[in-house]
Amino acid sequence: MDSALSKFGWLGHAALRIVSGFLFACHGAQKVFGAFGGFGEGGGSAPMWSQFWIAGIIELVGGTLIALGVRTQIVAFICCGEMAVAYFTVHQKGGLLPIQNHGELAVLYSFVFLYLATNGGGAFSLERGGK
Numbered sequence: 001m002d003s004a005l006s007k008f009g010w011l012g013h014a015a016l017r018i019v020s021g022f023l024f025a026c027h028g029a030q031k032v033f034g035a036f037g038g039f040g041e042g043g044g045s046a047p048m049w050s051q052f053w054i055a056g057i058i059e060l061v062g063g064t065l066i067a068l069g070v071r072t073q074i075v076a077f078i079c080c081g082e083m084a085v086a087y088f089t090v091h092q093k094g095g096l097l098p099i100q101n102h103g104e105l106a107v108l109y110s111f112v113f114l115y116l117a118t119n120g121g122g123a124f125s126l127e128r129g130g131k
Contacts, residue, residue, distance in 0.1 A: 069125020
């Protein structure tokens with residue numbers, strides 16, 4: 001049985017892509033440029049060519065492309081992988097569960113991007129011509 005809201009699924013898909021892409025790009029800007037309070041305890045940017053700086057580039061460029069809906073499936077797949085790597089290399093050592101190791105965002109982003117990688121950009125994406 002369809003709910004009254006199910007006819008707006010296309011809009012929810014677009015909103016999920018746009019908002020998650022924008023927020024992901026903000027994380028990248030934080031690492032690359034030191035924006036929004038900066039990265040780490042020092043508040044600056046991540047050291048150039050470090051693992052965190054490269055992650056920031058993926059987040060900044062990938063998040064922007066996802067938000068705009070450009071090459072969404074391949075970009076989301078790359079970002080999904082980056083978040084999986086982040087979870088297992090940075091967070092996993094802090095405990096078994098994401099709530100223990102502060103990896104909730106990495107897991108959530110990974111699965112949001114997995115959804116977008118398998119379902120595409122949807123409505124309002126530039127790759128669809130705004131349809």
